Amino acid sequence: MKPLTWIRLFLFCVSAGQFRVVEARNLCAILQEKVDSLLNPPLMKQAExxxxxxxxxMDIGVLTEDDAPKAFRFMCTNVSGRTVQLTRVNTTCGCTAAEVCTGEILPGESKEIVLIYNPENHPGTIDTNAFVYLSSSDTAPVARLTLIGNVLPTADKWARYPYAMDKLRLKQNRVEFREVGSGRRSSERVLCGNSGNVPLRLSASGIPEFATFRTEPEVIVPGEEADIVITIDASLIPAEKGDSFAFPVIIEGVGGQPSDRTLNIMVNRIK
Structure with missing residues (x-):
């Protein structure tokens, strides 16, 4: 191939590559714009x-994760001189819910919109919005209502461990092995902690021969976290178990009925 042809081919490849980069950037910009319009839509013109x-x-001050949900009230008045139809109030965070009676608002009539904020599991800065919509504008809200403030972490260190087995607290009570390869050993971990005043040394009963149970560290001292480690040796799984099966692991070393200290293990084998 002649040198000039090579040069032309090279320049074509470079320009095509640059075009694809620009095209990808434009697509990302368009997608980001759509996301922004959903999370923070522009208000209706002359909404006020x-x-x-x-x-x-509304600055709702400082809350803690231990506080109960609190209600905050916004009052609006129809100043348009005509009847308007309030259709919905959309919130942007699962921490906030809106309470309002939708329907007609007569000229000069006032209506209350209540935003209920739940600080549980939401430590940090509060900056959440609710958008008010009328039937005359289903895409552009007539108002943006904002709550700002701060949420302090819970005083209960173990609140983020939703499963309790006596003094043992766990992040989850179910373990899933998604892909256990033939002839291989696979391990899964459950984060746990000792909420009591005495060390915990855990073991397991009812565990099948193809599985093992241990904690890291072996002794969980009071107030400390650890990992429960379940390991499965696929080469020891009986053929009759099939590709997917489940079995329970009863944790020993803590109080309570067996049903209250059981981990449920799900196994999916691949060949």
Missing amino acids: QILRFDKTV
Whole structure:
């Protein structure tokens, strides 16, 4: 091939590659714009001439994760001179719920919108929005209501461990082995902790021959975290077990009925 042809081919490849990079960037920008429009849609034009709010931003101060959900009230008045139809209030976070009676708001009539904020499992800065929609504009909200503040972490160190087996606290009570390869050993871990005042040394009963149970560290001292480690040796699994099966592991070393200290193990074998 002639040198000039090589040069032309090279330049074509470079330009094609640059075009694809630009095309990918443009696509990402478009997708980001769509996400932003869903999370933070632009308000209806001249919205303040339809519904007037006593406030649209409320500083709710400092809460803790241990606090119960709290209600915060916004009042709006129809200043448009005509009847409007309130259709919905959308919140942007699972920590916030809206309570409002939808329907007609007559000229000069006021309506209360209540935002209920739940600080549980939401430590850190509060910055959550709710968008108010009318039937006259189903895509552009008439108002954005914002709660700001701060949530302090819970005083209960073990609150994020939802499963309790006496003084043993666990992140989960179910373990899934998604892919246990033929002839291989696979391990899964469960984060746990000792919420009591005495050390815990755990073992397991009812565990099948193809599985083992241990903790790391072996002794869980009071107030400390650890890992429960379940290991499965696929070469020892009986053929009649099939490709998917389950078995329970009863944890010993803590109090309670066996049903209250059971880990459920799910196994999926691949060949």
